[in-house]
Amino acid sequence: xxxxxxxxxxxxxxxxxxxxxxxxxxxxxxxxxxxxxxxxxxxxxxxxxxxxxxxxxxxxxxxxxxxxxxxxxxxxxxxxxxxxxxxxxxxxxxxxxxxxxxxxxxxxxxxxxxxxxxxxxxxxxxxxxxxxxxxxxxxxxxxxxxxxxxxxxxxxx
Amino acid sequence: xxxxxxxxxxxxxxxxxxxxxxxxxxxxxxxxxxxxxxxxxxxxxxxxxxxxxxxxxxxxxxxxxxxxxxxxxxxxxxxxxxxxxxxxxxxxxxxxxxxxxxxxxxxxxxxxxxxxxxxxxxxxxxxxxxxxxxxxxxxxxxxxxxxxxxxxxxxxxxxxxxxxxxxxxxxxxxxxxxxxx
Numbered sequence: 001x002x003x004x005x006x007x008x009x010x011x012x013x014x015x016x017x018x019x020x021x022x023x024x025x026x027x028x029x030x031x032x033x034x035x036x037x038x039x040x041x042x043x044x045x046x047x048x049x050x051x052x053x054x055x056x057x058x059x060x061x062x063x064x065x066x067x068x069x070x071x072x073x074x075x076x077x078x079x080x081x082x083x084x085x086x087x088x089x090x091x092x093x094x095x096x097x098x099x100x101x102x103x104x105x106x107x108x109x110x111x112x113x114x115x116x117x118x119x120x121x122x123x124x125x126x127x128x129x130x131x132x133x134x135x136x137x138x139x140x141x142x143x144x145x146x147x148x149x150x151x152x153x154x155x156x157x
Numbered sequence: 158x159x160x161x162x163x164x165x166x167x168x169x170x171x172x173x174x175x176x177x178x179x180x181x182x183x184x185x186x187x188x189x190x191x192x193x194x195x196x197x198x199x200x201x202x203x204x205x206x207x208x209x210x211x212x213x214x215x216x217x218x219x220x221x222x223x224x225x226x227x228x229x230x231x232x233x234x235x236x237x238x239x240x241x242x243x244x245x246x247x248x249x250x251x252x253x254x255x256x257x258x259x260x261x262x263x264x265x266x267x268x269x270x271x272x273x274x275x276x277x278x279x280x281x282x283x284x285x286x287x288x289x290x291x292x293x294x295x296x297x298x299x300x301x302x303x304x305x306x307x308x309x310x311x312x313x314x315x316x317x318x319x320x321x322x323x324x325x326x327x328x329x330x331x332x333x334x335x336x337x338x
Contacts, residue, residue, distance in 0.1 A: 130168070130265045132175040133292055143285075144267035 009106035010153050011088060015124070018098025020045045023128075023139050026149065048092060048100060055080045081113055095120055115156055123148050174262060178295050194298045201302020202309075209307035212236055222333055225311040226253050233307055238262075251333035255304075256326070262300065263325040266293045290321040297327060304329060 008028065015024040022041040033040065059078040082091040084107050091103045093116035101116050101124075127145040134140055177197060186193040212233055219225045230242035234257075244256035268289040271281055297319040305317045314334045321327045 127265055127267065130171055130175075131267060132178060132296060133266055133268060133289075141269035142267045143270040143289075144265065146270050 008154075009109045010156070011104040011106070013104070013149075014041065014044055014100075014102040016041075016045050016048075016100040016102075017137060018100075019137070021137060021139065023099075023137075024141070024145075026146070028153070044102065045100075048102070051083075052079050052094070082111075091116060093117065093120065099124070109156075112156075119149065119152065123152060171262070171265075174296065174299060177299060182295050190295075194295070197298040198302035198305070201299040202306040203302075204299075205303040205306020205308075206310045207306075208233070208237065208303065209310040213311070219311060222251075222313050223247075225308060225313045226331065228311070229304060229307060230255060237303065251335070253331040253333070255329040255331065256322075257329075258326045260300075260325050260327045262296055263293050263321065263327060266296070266324055268292065286323060289324050293321045293324055293327075294319075297321065297329075301329065304331065 010028045012028060012030050013024075013026040014022060016022055020042075022045070025037070025041065035043065056078045079094065080092065082089060084090075086107065089105050089107045089109050091105065091109075091112040093101045093113065095101075099120065101120055103112055103116060103119075105112070123145060127148055128134055128140055128142055129136070131140075131142055131144070134142065177200070181193040181197050182190060186196070213228070216228075219228065226245070226247075230245050234240065234242050238257070238261040240257075240259070240261070242255045243258045244254075246254040246256070266289060268285060271285055301317040301319050305315060308315050308317075308331070316332045316334060317329060319327055319329045
């Protein structure tokens with residue numbers, strides 16, 4: 001993966017589809033991993049699935065509990081969009097088609113909802129979905145996607 | 158809509174193109190790539206015929222073949238691909254080469270990146286690029302048909318072929334056919 005500046009706040013990124021297949025795993029700086037990559041991805045997907053349903057059920061304000069597992073428009077329904085620990089921040093976005101984007105960054109990073117939307121609309125859709133050589137539902141490593149993503153991420157500091 | 162101009166979302170055209178190639182090359186004729194290519198090119202030919210009619214509605218007739226080719230390079234390309242052809246070469250004996258350095262329908266094609274293992278050797282990178290170029294060639298059948306149809310309707314019978322140089326640049330070769338007297 002492209003080397004970013006040492007001051008970069010990006011750590012890694014996951015993209016899942018609605019069936020739990022990890023379509024893409026992009027790493028910028030991750031010196032410490034405890035699990036194998038497959039376990040890591042399964043754990044991540046399971047966590048997000050549970051967190052989304054938990055946040056919807058515990059919502060004290062909204063009446064619509066939504067259907068478990070069904071994606072909704074970003075901003076509608078009730079879904080968590082990030083959590084922060086003392087060493088990292090995890091930002092999350094789900095598209096109406098069930099594509100989940102997860103961005104793991106430095107904890108000082110601000111709100112990444114717009115950035116995630118941009119990545120989905122202008123990088124994923126443009127260079128992966130519209131890539132004639134790609135079949136939907138498969139993991140991908142498209143070069144144009146990688147290079148455009150690296151370039152965009154540089155502007156996010 | 159101004160002046161009755163109707164527009165279609167470009168995503169529709171992109172998706173339709175992708176499906177066209179996928180259907181003909183993978184589903185209908187997986188063992189006969191040339192046949193699939195000819196079928197796609199024939200579809201492009203019909204579309205090109207009609208497009209030439211539309212885009213030259215208000216223009217006077219073209220005086221010679223070079224004028225027709227220049228129309229393709231400038232106005233036709235601008236209407237269909239949102240830019241003009243970057244380079245036109247001819248040997249003045251009926252062969253024209255159109256170079257587009259960033260062909261709109263090839264801009265999103267890329268193959269999976271190689272796993273990064275320290276130093277990537279140049280030959281592996283070049284092989285990857287060659288694979289991408291080869292796979293992209295299928296997406297040029299339709300534009301070849303477009304050009305052939307448009308030129309034929311403007312009175313320039315020809316044969317058109319294309320090849321990908323390095324994504325997203327490509328070249329179209331037009332061979333003007335002599336009428337058999």
